Every structure is written in C-alpha cells, then in structure tokens.
Amino acid sequence: DGGITQSPKYLFRKEGQNVTLSCEQNLNHDAMYWYRQDPGQGLRLIYYSQIVNDFQKGDIAEGYSVSREKKESFPLTVTSAQKNPTAFYLCASSTGGAPYTEAFFGQGTRLTVV
C-alpha cells in the first residue's frame, strides 16, 4: 500500500543534542512538507520541498534543517538551536504544483526533550 512512513513514533532528546526524524513516501509525490503541531496552534509549516535537491523555509524554520536527496525521502533534523523542540511533528506529501490537490500525512513523531 502506498503511504507515508514516519519514524520513530516517539523520540526523546537530551538538551544540546541534534536528532533526525525520518519521513519516507512511496506515493511518487513531488512535494513534501514538515509541520509542527502544538496544542491549540494548529499545524505550522517548518520546511517544504517541491522537487529533489530543493527546499524552502516555512514559517518556523529556525533551529531546524532538512535535506531532499531522494524523491521519496525528506528527513528533518531538530538542532540544538531549537529552544523548545517538544512537539508533535507531521510529515506530508502531495503531487504538488496545484493548490487543489490534497496532502497525505504520516502518523507523526512525538519529540520530547528530557
């Protein structure tokens, strides 16, 4: 079955550590997105990529980094510069190029700083 796989489901980070969240899709979608979800704040865009080897900052990119070396993969690194990383992170994909196409979501990764 086609879909988006995020791993791990739960992740714990110590202060000062970088951690990487995995996102893989087998939908052959061009566009991929990372969102951060905090209670009562909806989904806020961190980074997005419309094509391989290209990505753009979203509204809250500070303290995060991404890469898009393969069409099916869009990993997110939460760096030590992100001061409040505890949140639920969602990866999504779409065919891109048209605003009426739906986004498909992974099951999310819950990151907690310990």
Add this chain to the structure above:
Amino acid sequence: AQSVTQPDIHITVSEGASLELRCNYSYGATPYLFWYVQSPGQGLQLLLKYFSGDTLVQGIKGFEAEFKRSQSSFNLRKPSVHWSDAAEYFCAVGDTTGGSYIPTFGRGTSLIVHP
C-alpha cells in the same frame, strides 16, 4: 497569503445530535478548501475538498461542507454525530507562494461527543 480561521477551539455535542464546525477563509478569488480529521496521536485524513462547481460537497464518514462566498465560509456539517467522530478537525486552504503549493491550516477544532 491565504488563511483560514476556525473560531471554535472546542465543540461539545451529544451523540446523535447534529454538528456544524465553522471555517472562514480570507481570499479574494475562489479558494481551494479542505477539511481534515485527526484522531489522537495520529496523522490527518482528508474528509472532503472544494475547488469549483457545486457549493455543497459530500465527503467520507457522512460529512458534508457548504461553500458560501457571501460569508467567506466553508462550514463542516454532519446530521447525526457518532462517538467515534470525537477528534480534532482542521480546515485548510491551498495557498500558492512563489509557484509552490502550500497547504495552510487553521488552528483546529476539538470535537467532544457526550454519550
């Protein structure tokens, strides 16, 4: 940039009662609008979408939404709520920025269903 507003943070209904979740959009032309549902600890699933044609859109799980240009609204409705409908609901708009398509979400409405 386009945006959507969901004015209700929480909505509580009794099982079997009707439901309406509100969504207002800000865009001069016809927007591309979506409703998604999120169960606790899960990703989002598309319920329905509107981009042209009939203003009343049917979706999955018995949901429907009506696009009203005069009110800049795209409210989600269900005639009879089931306990399994308890979830977070997000209205979204398909925004276009610099040639890129960006799904942009409201803050969500949490639906609580009483037995």
